[in-house]
Amino acid sequence: MTVMLRLERVSKSFVMHLQDGKVLPVVSGVGLEVAAGECVVLGGPSGAGKSSILKMIYGNYRCDAGRILVRDRDETVDVASAAPRRIVRLRQTTLGYVSQFLRAIPRVSALDLVVAAARDQGVPAGEAEIRARGLLAQLNVPERLWSLPPATFSGGEQQRVNIARGFVGDHSVLLLDEPTASLDARNRAAVVDLIADKKRRGVALIGIFHDEDVRDRVADRIVDVTAFAVATAA
């Protein structure tokens, strides 16, 4: 078993600068591991800290304590202490993040957005286009839309273009932040298939899924984040 991601004693509080620097502790002592080919789902009620944990792993939120170890080919990177430039490189080679929101670029077509995500990871142009077309088709994005910029697409269509962007490359650790939120049953099933495919290829996945059916189909393990919740006097 190759561990691709390990969190050790990770803690996070938010400092509310607009409220006299009041400190809002969120999680403490988070420890978990994700192996290659495994999908771990973060569980627990709203506000438990699931998204904050994903954002710390991706390096968007700084953690107060602990280590976030990501295997990057022959090296191990501690996201908690790595320099920003190292985190940017880690995201190019190894660490991907898929949310439900697409950041559309004006005048760039849906197909080109997906191709660009693969090219950023060094996938050759021809191969990138084949993968992008395959994913847009698998995610039921109508072909007449592929040459159009997604700014005018429906929410679900934009979400599926974003999922195609997230899955088109060769990241070996993928963070999934509710990628199936507001998709219909057919497209939720398509995403479940994509996750199964990544698992077969040895990708380590960790994610948040509010849909119980999807969660049960993708999860090898569910880690309940309330175990790491910080008791506050409120």
Ligand SMILES: Nc1ncnc2c1ncn2[C@@H]1O[C@H](COP(=O)(O)OP(=O)(O)OP(=O)(O)O)[C@@H](O)[C@H]1O
């Ligand atoms: N940038 C931030 N600044 C201040 N507080 C924040 C910030 N991000 C999250 N929080 C707070 O941290 C707590 C955990 O939020 P988080 O989004 O991680 O929970 P969650 O388990 O993902 O919830 P949900 O299931 O509703 O998305 C919440 O109380 C939230 O208000």
